Structure formats: structure tokens, C-alpha cells
Amino acid sequence: xxxxxxxxxxxxxxxxxxxxxxxxxxxxxxxxxxxxxxxxxxxxxxxxxxxxxxxxxxxxxxxxxxxxxxxxxxxxxxxxxxxxxxxxxxxxxxxxxxxxxxxxxxxxxxxxxxxxxxxxxxxxxxxxxxxxxxxxxxxxxxxxxxxxxxxxxxxxxxxxxxx
Amino acid sequence: xxxxxxxxxxxxxxxxxxxxxxxxxxxxxxxxxxxxxxxxxxxxxxxxxxxxxxxxxxxxxxxxxxxxxxxxxxxxxxxxxxxxxxxxxxxxxxxxxxxxxxxxxxxxxxxxxxxxxxxxxxxxxxxxxxxxxxxxxxxxxxxxxxxxxxxxxxxxxxxxxxx
DNA sequence: TAGACGTAGA
DNA sequence: TCTACGTCTA
Numbered sequence: 001x002x003x004x005x006x007x008x009x010x011x012x013x014x015x016x017x018x019x020x021x022x023x024x025x026x027x028x029x030x031x032x033x034x035x036x037x038x039x040x041x042x043x044x045x046x047x048x049x050x051x052x053x054x055x056x057x058x059x060x061x062x063x064x065x066x067x068x069x070x071x072x073x074x075x076x077x078x079x080x081x082x083x084x085x086x087x088x089x090x091x092x093x094x095x096x097x098x099x100x101x102x103x104x105x106x107x108x109x110x111x112x113x114x115x116x117x118x119x120x121x122x123x124x125x126x127x128x129x130x131x132x133x134x135x136x137x138x139x140x141x142x143x144x145x146x147x148x149x150x151x152x153x154x155x156x157x158x159x160x161x162x163x
Numbered sequence: 164x165x166x167x168x169x170x171x172x173x174x175x176x177x178x179x180x181x182x183x184x185x186x187x188x189x190x191x192x193x194x195x196x197x198x199x200x201x202x203x204x205x206x207x208x209x210x211x212x213x214x215x216x217x218x219x220x221x222x223x224x225x226x227x228x229x230x231x232x233x234x235x236x237x238x239x240x241x242x243x244x245x246x247x248x249x250x251x252x253x254x255x256x257x258x259x260x261x262x263x264x265x266x267x268x269x270x271x272x273x274x275x276x277x278x279x280x281x282x283x284x285x286x287x288x289x290x291x292x293x294x295x296x297x298x299x300x301x302x303x304x305x306x307x308x309x310x311x312x313x314x315x316x317x318x319x320x321x322x323x324x325x326x
Numbered sequence: 327t328a329g330a331c332g333t334a335g336a
Numbered sequence: 337t338c339t340a341c342g343t344c345t346a
Contacts, residue, residue: 025342026187026333037333040341058341065341077340095336096340115341123343188332189343200343203331221331228331240330258346259330278331286333 005032008044010053011109011131018160022126025056033128034113041077041096051108052099056126058115072112072132076149090147100151104134110153130159168195171207173216174272174294181323185289188219196291197276204240204259213262214271219289221278235275235295239312253310263314267297273316293322
């Protein structure tokens with residue numbers, strides 16, 4: 001079985017290879033890839049600053065993330081509707097969004113896990129795509145009229161090819 | 164590793180022993196004990212009738228379930244508040260509640276999984292307690308003033324003792 | 327589309 | 337207490 005990594009860290013995870021697949025988000029925690037059950041951006045505090053450790057990006061979902069060869073365009077977190085009748089809000093540069101911005105500034109590696117819709121459309125599976133660097137980010141208006149963040153991540157060369 | 168059971172069935176699950184522990188609710192699905200990620204009552208249709216396959220009962224939680232030696236008193240599902248401002252409602256004899264009532268009438272076995280709060284209070288773990296029969300159920304007023312169902316389940320004799 | 331005994335962290 | 341790219345069935 002896979003080795004269990006309980007320590008949240010930046011960069012490569014021992015025993016995990018590019019292309020490894022997982023059936024549930026909780027498995028990502030068991031192996032040490034991504035410790036947040038429901039959040040797309042995980043991060044850890046180094047000194048006084050939060051750095052992103054990993055993101056879970058999903059194809060063909062509401063978030064409009066894009067996978068283009070070795071470039072991922074990822075939508076920030078926050079601003080979503082919880083209760084019917086409430087409006088969505090502008091995303092803020094806090095928590096996971098701030099951690100990704102910090103990772104860009106310090107050129108800190110970010111693990112990318114790709115959530116793939118299953119063919120039977122029953123849930124997702126998760127594939128480890130390797131290490132990326134945040135190249136830039138910007139804010140734009142979403143379909144709701146509220147602003148959201150986009151992060152452009154570029155895959156670090158020299159890793160096994162994507163499957 | 165554990166054998167993977169993908170077929171939802173009533174009664175004993177191959178390879179699973181009383182006392183087996185699991186860290187996440189999704190693991191219960193992987194081994195075939197309980198297929199619903201968030202619902203406490205799982206069930207399967209036999210002919211025209213839904214029968215309960217399993218319940219996940221939790222100590223020291225809002226639900227006021229009781230574990231007393233070989234008797235479990237379990238609270239039905241439904242009636243909960245989703246949005247702030249909405250009132251809770253009376254529980255209805257549908258879905259999981261109906262399945263448990265059917266299991267009682269037909270003396271059909273129900274697996275009981277016990278959700279235990281961890282000592283560090285970070286989430287729960289799940290222990291398989293074995294097979295039970297529904298002895299009776301009734302409706303009562305909850306703290307909210309709305310009615311809820313209680314199911315009394317009795318452990319079938321001859322199984323390994325509870326840990 | 328909504329509803330259900332999920333989980334961890336801020 | 338609340339949010340957050342959960343996950344399945346009816």
C-alpha cells in the first residue's frame with residue numbers, strides 16, 4: 001500500500017509519482033498530497049507567511065479552470081452562494097488566494113491535483129500532475145458580475161509527462 | 164489490504180469483522196459497509212420494498228443516539244435546518260426512516276457502524292459493531308418542538324463482543 | 327436539483 | 337461558527 005504522510009509540506013511527496021490516481025478526496029489526505037477535504041487550495045505557514053502546498057483543479061466543472069499542456073488556469077476561492085436568495089460576492093485576497101499569491105512572489109512550488117469527472121459521471125477521481133509555479137494572477141468579472149481571481153500556473157520542466 | 168465490496172447487500176460483509184475500524188466515511192463505502200457518504204441510513208430495494216442495510220450512529224453528537232450494551236437507540240433522518248432563518252420540520256416516514264420500519268416488519272438484519280469522536284476532537288472514526296434487528300420505533304417531540312423518529316435496535320446474539 | 331449523522335481549519 | 341472545487345441518491 002501507499003505510504004502514509006501525515007506531515008504537510010511543500011514540494012514533492014515521498015512515494016507519490018506523477019500520474020498516481022485516487023478515488024476520493026480523503027485519500028489525498030491519507031497520502032499527504034492535499035489535506036483539505038473540501039477546499040481547493042491547501043497551504044501551510046512558514047514563518048509568518050502562508051504558502052500554497054497544493055491545489056485541486058477540476059475539468060468540466062463550474063469553475064472554468066483550464067488545462068492547456070503544461071499550463072493550468074485556476075479560479076480562486078470564495079464568493080460562492082451558500083443560501084438560496086443570497087447573492088455571490090467578490091472574491092477576496094485572503095486564505096488560499098493569498099497563499100497562492102505568496103507562492104508566486106517567493107517562487108514556491110505548488111502540487112497540482114487534477115479532478116477528473118468519471119465517465120459514468122458519478123463523482124470524480126483525482127490525478128497527481130506534479131509540481132508547478134505560479135506565474136501570475138489577475139482579477140476579472142465572473143458571470144455573476146462579481147470579481148474573481150485567476151491564477152496561471154506553469155509546470156516545472158523535467159517531470160514525467162502528463163498522462 | 165481490505166477486500167473491496169462494490170455490491171450493496173444486507174447482512175454480513177465478506178472480510179469485515181466486528182471491531183474493524185475506519186478513518187473516513189468514504190472508507191465504509193470502499194469496503195461495502197455503508198454506501199452513503201453523508202446519510203446515516205443506507206438501504207437497498209428488494210422487490211418493491213426498501214430495506215435498511217446499515218446505519219451510522221454517533222455518540223456525543225447532536226442526534227442524541229444512545230448506546231446501551233446491545234441496544235442502540237437511533238434518531239431518524241430529515242427535518243433539519245439547511246438555511247439560517249428556516250425552521251426545522253417534522254420528520255417524515257420516507258426514505259431511510261421507511262427502510263428501517265420495513266426492516267423491522269420483515270426482521271431484516273441491519274449493520275450498525277458506530278461513529279466515535281476522536282480524543283483530539285478532530286473528526287470521527289468508525290467502528291463496525293455487527294448485526295442488529297429493529298425492535299420498535301416511535302415518534303416523539305424533539306427540542307425544536309418538531310417530531311422525530313426513534314428506532315430501537317437490538318444486537319443479534321452470538322456475535323463477538325463489542326470492543 | 328436538493329438533501330443527507332462529512333471534515334478540517336480559520 | 338462558518339466556509340470550503342465532497343459525494344451520493346431520490
